[in-house]
Amino acid sequence: QSALTQPASVSGSPGQSITISCTGTSRDVWTYNLVSWYQQHPGNAPELIIYEDNKRPSGISSRFSGSKSGNTASLTISGLLAEDEADYFCCSYAGTWVFGGGTRLTVL
Amino acid sequence: QVQLMESGGGVVQPGRSLRLSCTTSGFTFSSYAMHWVRQPPGKGLEWVAFTSFDGSSKLYADSVTGRFTISRDNSKNTLYLQMNSLRGEDAALYYCAREKYNAYGDWGQGTLVTVSS
Numbered sequence: 001q002s003a004l005t006q007p008a009s010v011s012g013s014p015g016q017s018i019t020i021s022c023t024g025t026s027r028d029v030w031t032y033n034l035v036s037w038y039q040q041h042p043g044n045a046p047e048l049i050i051y052e053d054n055k056r057p058s059g060i061s062s063r064f065s066g067s068k069s070g071n072t073a074s075l076t077i078s079g080l081l082a083e084d085e086a087d088y089f090c091c092s093y094a095g096t097w098v099f100g101g102g103t104r105l106t107v108l
Numbered sequence: 109q110v111q112l113m114e115s116g117g118g119v120v121q122p123g124r125s126l127r128l129s130c131t132t133s134g135f136t137f138s139s140y141a142m143h144w145v146r147q148p149p150g151k152g153l154e155w156v157a158f159t160s161f162d163g164s165s166k167l168y169a170d171s172v173t174g175r176f177t178i179s180r181d182n183s184k185n186t187l188y189l190q191m192n193s194l195r196g197e198d199a200a201l202y203y204c205a206r207e208k209y210n211a212y213g214d215w216g217q218g219t220l221v222t223v224s225s
Contacts, residue, residue, distance in 0.1 A: 003152075036211035038153070045203060045218060046153065051211035089153050093210070096167050097143075097155040 004029065004090055004100035011106040017078040020103045022090030024071050034093035035073040037066060040102075041086045050075060082107050110134040110214045112204050117219030120194055128219055130187040130204030138162070138182035141207040144189050146200035147218070156202070157189060171197070191221070199223045 005023040012018040022035065029035055035053045038046035048057055050066035053073065063078045073092070077084055085107040090100040116128040130142070144156040157178035158167040166178055177190040187204050201220050205212035 034210050036209075038212070045215040046212070047215070048209070048211050048213050051209040051213075055209065057209060057213065091153070091155075091211070096169065097158070099153045099155060102152040 002098070004092060004098055006088075006090060006100035006103045008101070009104045009106065011108055012077075012080045013108045014080050014082065016080050017076060018080060018105065020075045020077075020088055020090075020105070022073040022075070022092075022100050024073070024092050024094075024098070026071065028092040028094035028098060029068065029073050030071045032093045033068075035066065035068060036091045037064075037073075037075045038089045038091065039084075039086050040089065046089065077105070080107050110206070112206065112214060112216035114202060114204055114216045114219035117202065117221045119222045119224060121225050122195060122223055124194055125190070125192045126194060126221060128189040128191065128202055128204075128221075130189075130216055132185045132187070132204075132206070135206070137180075137185040142178075142180060142187045143205045143207060143212060144178060144187075145203045145205055145212065145215075146198075146221075147203070148197075148200045154200075158207075159187070194221075194223050196223050 033053050037050035040046040049064050053068045054066040065076045067074050087102050089102045111133045113131045143158050159178045175193045179188045201218040203218045204216045206214040
């Protein structure tokens with residue numbers, strides 16, 4: 001199972017919005033409504049921020065939103081805060097599970 | 109509150125074995141599927157293994173099939189990963205994760221496995 005494709009890095013200024021893409025195939029992202037997103041700060045375990053393509057767990061800010069079109073899922077963070085600076089990983093079910101390579105978000 | 113705590117990591121020579129444990133509390137362990145996910149230092153996440161809530165169904169990443177075995181003891185609220193024939197590319201921080209919302213809803217802090225001669 002090949003890894004999902006994410007940009008290595010994205011950046012934005014406080015208050016702006018950014019979008020991180022996650023491209024898969026017809027065997028994973030396209031077929032299943034089971035894309036999840038994780039935020040990981042340095043030295044910490046990942047934290048679930050989006051599940052089932054576009055749902056937020058309780059306690060996760062509404063500034064985080066997920067969407068999907070065809071083979072590509074996206075995570076949008078609006079109103080960027082300094083604390084959003086972290087690594088972000090997508091994951092899709094595909095019979096087994098496959099992660100993206102991760103995207104480093106820098107808040108300028 | 110939900111807690112997952114991994115243990116059993118360490119330095120091991122190539123070809124040797126190691127067993128990881130994940131002790132849990134704060135939820136009904138026997139009701140949840142569980143996973144192992146690993147992260148080589150400075151790199152991304154890789155799913156390793158899955159077990160259903162009752163242990164009747166197990167899945168493995170191609171990279172570990174035939175070498176790693178996931179198991180669970182619901183009476184002890186504990187998840188295990190038996191790792192045999194370890195290779196350099198198995199070196200990573202190993203996380204256990206509870207499946208919630210069809211995703212990895214809760215994570216432990218990880219246990220580090222180093223493979224070195």
